[in-house]
Amino acid sequence: xxxxxxxxxxxxxxxxxxxxxxxxxxxxxxxxxxxxxxxxxxxxxxxxxxxxxxxxxxxxxxxxxxxxxxxxxxxxxxxxxxxxxxxxxxxxxxxxxxxxxxxxxxxxxxxxxxxxxxxxxxxxxxxxxxxxxxxxxxxxxxxxxxxxxxxxxxxxxxxxxxxxxxxxxxxxxxxxxxxxxxxxxxxxxxxxxxxxxxxxxxxxxxxxxxxxxxxxxxxxxxxxxxxxxxxxxxxxxxxxxxxxxxxxxxxxxxxxxxxxxxxxxxxxxxxxxxxxxxxxxxxxxxxxxxxxxxxxxxxxxxxxxxxxxxxxxxxxxxxxxxxxxxxxxxxxxxxxxxxxxxxxxxxxxxxxxxxxxxxxxxxxxxxxxxxxxxxxxxxxxxxxxxxxxxxxxxx
Ligand SMILES: Nc1nc2c(ncn2[C@@H]2O[C@H](COP(=O)(O)OP(=O)(O)OP(=O)(O)O)[C@@H](O)[C@H]2O)c(=O)[nH]1
Numbered sequence: 461x462x463x464x465x466x467x468x469x470x471x472x473x474x475x476x477x478x479x480x481x482x483x484x485x486x487x488x489x490x491x492x493x494x495x496x497x498x499x500x501x502x503x504x505x506x507x508x509x510x511x512x513x514x515x516x517x518x519x520x521x522x523x524x525x526x527x528x529x530x531x532x533x534x535x536x537x538x539x540x541x542x543x544x545x546x547x548x549x550x551x552x553x554x555x556x557x558x559x560x561x562x563x564x565x566x567x568x569x570x571x572x573x574x575x576x577x578x579x580x581x582x583x584x585x586x587x588x589x590x591x592x593x594x595x596x597x598x599x600x601x602x603x604x605x606x607x608x609x610x611x612x613x614x615x616x617x618x619x620x621x622x623x624x625x626x627x628x629x630x631x632x633x634x635x636x637x638x639x640x641x642x643x644x645x646x647x648x649x650x651x652x653x654x655x656x657x658x659x660x661x662x663x664x665x666x667x668x669x670x671x672x673x674x675x676x677x678x679x680x681x682x683x684x685x686x687x688x689x690x691x692x693x694x695x696x697x698x699x700x701x702x703x704x705x706x707x708x709x710x711x712x713x714x715x716x717x718x719x720x721x722x723x724x725x726x727x728x729x730x731x732x733x734x735x736x737x738x739x740x741x742x743x744x745x746x747x748x749x750x751x752x753x754x755x756x757x758x759x760x761x762x763x764x765x766x767x768x769x770x771x772x773x774x775x776x777x778x779x780x781x782x783x784x785x786x787x788x789x790x791x792x793x794x795x796x797x798x799x800x801x802x803x804x805x806x807x808x809x810x811x812x813x814x815x816x817x818x819x820x821x822x823x824x825x826x827x828x829x830x831x832x833x834x835x836x837x838x839x840x841x842x843x844x845x846x847x848x849x850x851x852x853x854x855x
Contacts (some may be wrong), residue, residue: 754832
């Protein structure tokens with residue numbers, strides 16, 4: 461490499477492949493990454509890095525709202541006379557991309573839906589390898605993640621994963637912030653919904669604080685992949701191609717066993733106390749998780765598992781053996797799991813809010829699947845959920 465050439469940040473073999481073609485579509489789907497994070501966590505810093513570094517990808521970064529062109533020119537040091545911001549009222553999207561020197565594209569997606577993003581991607585000159593959509597100001601990423609995932613079959617985009625950037629110095633306070641009428645705060649929802657988390661600003665915290673933050677975060681979401689970053693810097697190959705929604709290894713379920721600080725236990729917090737729990741979580745945390753280990757199931761038990769999931773996620777009720785459904789089941793934000801059957805097959809479970817999918821694992825990927833287990837993340841998740849499941853499925 462010549463001295464004046466910018467460094468290549470990615471190994472060639474870590475460049476993500478484009479998504480697979482589907483039978484219904486003659487063009488390959490473009491992977492999409494959703495980016496969440498609390499105010500000031502380091503999202504813009506990450507996006508600026510993506511938009512300006514020499515990484516060899518053509519990435520379309522859709523920012524929730526990047527203000528006027530003066531801002532962009534200031535931030536990205538690339539004046540563009542041709543930029544026309546898309547207008548949500550007229551859905552004009554034709555010239556809304558700002559082309560950057562490294563081949564990336566930047567656009568505003570404020571109030572625009574998936575169709576508009578797909579349209580922009582399809583019309584981008586020279587195509588796009590990857591799309592990153594920033595969900596700034598979104599109080600609850602769950603429904604948005606669900607929408608992108610649900611749209612996959614018919615659309616041009618394939619959801620790769622949800623990345624959350626947190627400020628390691630302030631995240632424990634942010635997780636503890638109270639909201640009105642028992643609402644779950646945004647920071648907890650963002651952590652619960654994420655597949656990958658960047659514990660950013662590690663330069664500002666002591667190692668003890670960082671490990672407390674990490675264990676707290678993992679308690680909220682035991683399936684997370686965690687990266688420690690400064691200035692949101694990390695190899696993009698580890699940020700993209702997570703395949704959280706399409707690959708048996710991508711769910712993070714396998715890691716959940718060793719990473720959960722209280723493995724196989726439920727985490728429930730007493731709302732009446734303000735002091736912190738041993739794991740760093742304040743007692744009034746609304747999000748709880750439970751991990752249910754599963755032995756190899758009979759096909760009957762597998763059918764009962766599906767019935768349980770349908771009733772829990774679609775009706776928000778618990779099914780009972782007599783065919784009735786009880787009220788007041790928990791509000792689930794994410795569901796993940798591996799299910800192995802006595803007939804030798806394995807299935808991977810992935811769920812966002814009320815939507816879930818059980819996919820049989822191809823023989824070639826069997827070694828990626830760990831022991832059978834289910835992980836539920838949400839409000840009100842705990843001992844009762846586990847007990848009801850065990851009883852209904854007959855474990
Ligand atoms: N010390 C330190 N500062 C950082 C780091 N990462 C980002 N910052 C600074 O933190 C501030 C906020 O970063 P942004 O990237 O704007 O955060 P954001 O998540 O986009 O914030 P919003 O747009 O308000 O949601 C900026 O001043 C950054 O320079 C880091 O790792 N260490």
